[in-house]
Amino acid sequence: xxxxxxxxxxxxxxxxxxxxxxxxxxxxxxxxxxxxxxxxxxxxxxxxxxxxxxxxxxxxxxxxxxxxxxxxxxxxxxxxxxxxxxxxxxxxxxxxxxxxxxxxxxxxxxxxxxxxxxxxxxxxxxxxxxxxxxxxxxxxxxxxxxxxxxxxxxxxxxxxxxxxxxxxxxxxxxxxxxxxxxxxxxxxxxxxxxx
Numbered sequence: 001x002x003x004x005x006x007x008x009x010x011x012x013x014x015x016x017x018x019x020x021x022x023x024x025x026x027x028x029x030x031x032x033x034x035x036x037x038x039x040x041x042x043x044x045x046x047x048x049x050x051x052x053x054x055x056x057x058x059x060x061x062x063x064x065x066x067x068x069x070x071x072x073x074x075x076x077x078x079x080x081x082x083x084x085x086x087x088x089x090x091x092x093x094x095x096x097x098x099x100x101x102x103x104x105x106x107x108x109x110x111x112x113x114x115x116x117x118x119x120x121x122x123x124x125x126x127x128x129x130x131x132x133x134x135x136x137x138x139x140x141x142x143x144x145x146x147x148x149x150x151x152x153x154x155x156x157x158x159x160x161x162x163x164x165x166x167x168x169x170x171x172x173x174x175x176x177x178x179x180x181x182x183x184x185x186x187x188x189x190x191x192x193x194x195x
Contacts, residue, residue, distance in 0.1 A: 030155065037151045041144050046071065046079050048148065051088060051141040054133045062091070062129040080131055088137030092130040 007015070035045045043051075050065060060068075066076045083089040133141070156164055 033155065034148070034151065038144070038148065041147075043140075043144065044079075046075075047083055048141075048144065050079060050083065050131070051133065051137060052145060054089065054131060055138065055141045055145070059092075059130045059132040062131050065131060083137070086136075087134055088140055090132055090134055092132055093127065094130050095127055 031045060038045060038048050046069060049069060053060060053065070053068065062076060062080065063073075065071075065080075066073055069076070071079070080089060080091065084091065159167065
């Protein structure tokens with residue numbers, strides 16, 4: 001007996017829902033596991049990610065960090081204030097220069113493409129806050145990062161290398177989205193969302 005390859009609209013809805021909940025559950029599980037490990041260093045996941053970004057990418061605008069980690073301005077100010085109190089970062093008021101605008105111009109395009117507009121339309125001379133690592137912050141992230149990466153690597157050992165690459169590609173694809181497909185699905189007349 002040959003199985004039909006046709007999947008009903010209800011079946012597609014259920015398949016999408018199951019993928020969504022599996023992704024959320026897995027993300028929550030991994031976040032909890034990784035946060036527990038970082039807590040041994042008395043650091044939160046967001047604090048770690050800010051330090052790691054500053055370490056790998058150099059000084060960043062405070063506003064960019066809000067967008068990158070999907071945090072409100074108040075949340076990010078609190079995270080940065082905590083890191084500053086520990087002596088790991090410093091906030092430097094500065095003005096946007098032509099060279100900085102060009103260097104960080106790719107960020108504007110990437111963020112807008114991802115549906116989260118982020119730009120410095122006010123142009124050159126706009127006042128911005130740069131967040132920078134201090135020497136103590138650099139020492140901290142250089143100490144914690146290799147240990148955290150080792151835990152991440154061991155968690156992901158259940159996936160083969162090709163599966164890890166596919167997972168990364170699929171996550172990027174989900175974040176970028178397809179606006180045309182999204183609107184086509186939203187404006188469909190029939191209600192396929194019932195179980």
